Amino acid sequence: MTAIAGDPQRNAEFYVETLGLRFLKKTVNHDDKHTYHFYFGDSEGTPGSNITFFPWGERGRPGQFGAGQTKVTTYFISENSLEYWLDRLEAHDIDIEGPTEQFGETVIEFDDPDGITLALVATDDAPEAKPWEESPVPNEHQLRGFHSVTLGVNDIEPTADVLTKGLGYEFEAKEDGRHRYRSATGGPGSIIDLVETERSRGQMGTGTVHHIAYKAEDTDEQEQWRDHLIDQGLRVTDIVDRVYFKSIYFREPGGVLFEIATMGPGFSVDQSQDELGTDLALPDWLESERKEIESRLPSFETPSTSPLSDD
Template identity: 45%
Template sequence: MAIRTDGLHHVTAIGGNPRRNVDFYARTLGLRLVKTTVNFDDPGVYHLYYGDAEGTPGTLMTLFPWEGVTPGRHGTGQATTTSFSVPELSLGWWEGHLTKLGLQTTRSANLEEEALTFLDPDGLRLSLVAHPQGDPRDPWDTPLVPAEHAIRGLHSVTMQVAKEDASTDMLTDGLGLRYVGEHGDKLRFAAGDGGPGALVDVLVTPNAPRGLVAGGTVHHVAWRAPDDATQHAWREELLSKGVEVTEILDRQYFHSIYFREPGGTLFEVATDDLGFSVDEPLLELGRALKLPPWLEPRREQIQGALPELNLPDENNPEVAETLANRQTQGV
């Protein structure tokens, strides 16, 4: 395989009430809402992007929050756990923080990693992983979650499959990942040098029920490509292997192709270029509804059908800095 991904670009899941979604990901988890837009294929539904200050690839969790969505079912053929990276000594703080907010958490340890697993309000399985080698990425700095404990970005995803070989072959031959060993009851694969943001675990459960992608489940997992030329070559290589791949799609902030790995999980390859400041300044990210040019003529109709979001003041970097300073000074 000549083309290899550098790791995870983003994970996209399906949620419920949009206001509750913002409250959980922006306040409880302390992520920045870096883009408020809509599902380009179904503009009656928000598409909310959460990540670090700039929405750097590898930090992004995105949600389609859909009021009244039918609950899904975790099982084979989907990514069943999305893990975030946190500092090594922060799990105790997170355990107290989440418990105080009424969330049930479970501690576990595999290899040298400790993890704290819990569900979001719609039943999506999330995990915070303390990586012993640390994570050099800068967090989104907000008093809602102190910087010394804050999420650094994605750590890994867990794919659940009924059969091992075809899915793992796709990871190695289709994405350029390498097998790095067993991790508890999972097989671990890594992109590049590995580490947070470049890992995927495969859980093989032949007798488990098939998953149903709906509310509280992952819709797709996106992998990084540096630019359009690499993505185009990647698409041609996948096609040459007999993989059904979409045309290259304009997602406004990156370009994308989609295909399913043999076990059923939907994969995306998304480019690192463009970014979230192409249509609004860095300081303003996430604060206004942004639409692609082809949907802009329908703005009034689209905006009128969407509920208002209660975005925290801390989403604005200048406000976040002021509040953090006041907190430090005990004001």
């Protein structure tokens, strides 16, 4: 999941100090080298746990949610962690919506500092976590990867066709206008919910999600997906080298931008596991510009990993 934030310091402090995720990588947007690209996830950056941001800073224009955008990004938590998170979010002065029930599961929603809506699903089938020992959140209560995303579209059918015919999802259920699709592979991030909105196409900017990503084991599988999606009538990019993985991108008819990224080589290709997120990581083709890039990036201090409260 990749979104657009405003102030980089505020963004990183929220996801590390409040949500307890590990700050995995500080690099730059390869398409805009004077903008940071932050990665947050579990202790190892396991696929299915990573949320990333382009923090545009003071020059960023506000976005506006609308059709063709992600409405909610939802994480798993343990069934026994709900009260912990209700207390923790309240202690950090975060407004909470819920708890409510969706498809028999207990859900709470809240916004990050830029207005991106997040949710937590408390369930007894949450996947096992790879806890980050330095997190301010105790191991047993840490976020356990993505549960689902909710996409807002003007018309369910065209997007549903891409999910089912293009990406192998299966329709599972409908409840209160929410159409649930699940990947046959299962695991973290295997659910996509579609909801209809009467809003016009969303405006990209701070506080909006830029794209969502699926995983491919390697470039061979990625090429197979690319050929298949083209056969489905979609326009798909060539493979793009993102250092930590290789990516292809396509936009479905409802307007949502999707990515399919390879599993490797991973975040430790340029930093050891212990060093992840400690220094600015640049791709080889930008290394000669390091001084100029660092001089133009906003000032930033890696967030503290000390607990903010006794919760």
